[in-house]
């Protein structure tokens with residue numbers, strides 16, 4: 437992971453003028469005429485506040501509806517991908533909640549953009565608390581599921597291992613943030629490189645103690661360079677164009693997607709798939725594009741999980757395609773999965 441502090445300082449005004457790729461029904465900011473959406477907030481068990489949205493069919497008695505908690509990609513916020521999935525599932529009769537994980541978006545936590553995977557997982561359990569709080573909703577406590585996109589795929593699994601109140605788990609374009617931090621994509625990172633990342637994070641702590649600035653790492657390029665990799669371009673097209681760009685209140689466009697350098701290493705201690713079999717017999721559905729650069733993570737989780745489990749390949753789809761391309765995301769299959777497993 438390369439430090440991006442310099443490029444952040446150098447960033448000019450505005451987003452790129454290049455045309456983003458809106459093919460296959462890219463519609464990140466989709467709103468449904470059929471669905472009511474309301475902002476909510478609720479406490480974690482550690483008394484921090486999580487911000488979210490609740491979605492449900494307009495003008496209907498939803499009290500018998502099953503519920504699903506939806507988490508956004510790592511470095512994103514609920515307005516990116518999570519609201520879209522929550523809206524599409526609400527259209528099908530689910531009560532859904534999209535959340536900002538702690539330290540991101542409108543949720544509590546300092547420093548902003550910090551990494552703390554246990555608290556990310558806790559946010560899913562806190563959303564279950566919220567949905568099952570009978571003085572707030574009439575959701576059936578036995579019919580609550582979880583859905584995580586990208587990094588949240590690993591956070592919702594981490595949550596589900598310790599929280600059997602999550603009765604069914606689905607992931608889309610999952611990133612195991614632990615394996616990514618330890619080994620890079622497809623084992624591309626050496627132990628020496630990991631040690632270098634750890635040394636940088638430790639040095640950043642000294643810098644802070646000495647009164648220096650917070651530095652950020654990873655995330656999405658602020659500017660496309662000629663030698664940007666295909667993966668960098670894929671993320672740029674979503675996070676840095678009007679296709680998916682979103683800056684939450686209190687942040688700036690240059691800070692979005694970038695975790696703090698000193699906390700990113702917390703992922704090195706994050707093993708979401710270790711002990712994943714304990715989720716059984718609750719069903720798990722892993723969805724990935726067969727062209728996704730992240731497909732190894734869904735394959736790994738699927739191979740380690742106990743039954744019942746399913747690995748669903750979306751033909752032709754890449755990683756970011758399943759964030760917002762409504763013609764590629766298998767909403768029908770997700771609907772059937774939660775209807776069956778939360779019946």
Ligand SMILES: *[C@@H]1O[C@H](CO)[C@@H](O)[C@H](O)[C@H]1NC(C)=O
Pocket residue numbers: 457458459460753754757
């Ligand atoms: C746009 O994205 C789709 C889906 O990933 C891809 O098939 C297509 O090649 C892309 N088009 C361009 C011009 O990059």
Ligand SMILES: *[C@@H]1O[C@H](CO)[C@@H](O)[C@H](O)[C@H]1NC(C)=O
Pocket residue numbers: 497498499500
């Ligand atoms: C809504 O549905 C539930 C369960 O089917 C029922 O108990 C309740 O009376 C209904 N409420 C209204 C306002 O119709």
Ligand SMILES: *[C@@H]1O[C@H](CO)[C@@H](O)[C@H](O)[C@H]1NC(C)=O
Pocket residue numbers: 468470527528
């Ligand atoms: C919205 O509700 C109408 C009336 O029930 C229905 O015909 C339509 O298919 C719904 N649209 C979506 C996108 O769910």
Ligand SMILES: *[C@@H]1O[C@H](CO)[C@@H](O)[C@H](O)[C@H]1NC(C)=O
Pocket residue numbers: 478479569570571572
């Ligand atoms: C449950 O909801 C009630 C009503 O809003 C609220 O006062 C209470 O704090 C909630 N309980 C928890 C543990 O969040």
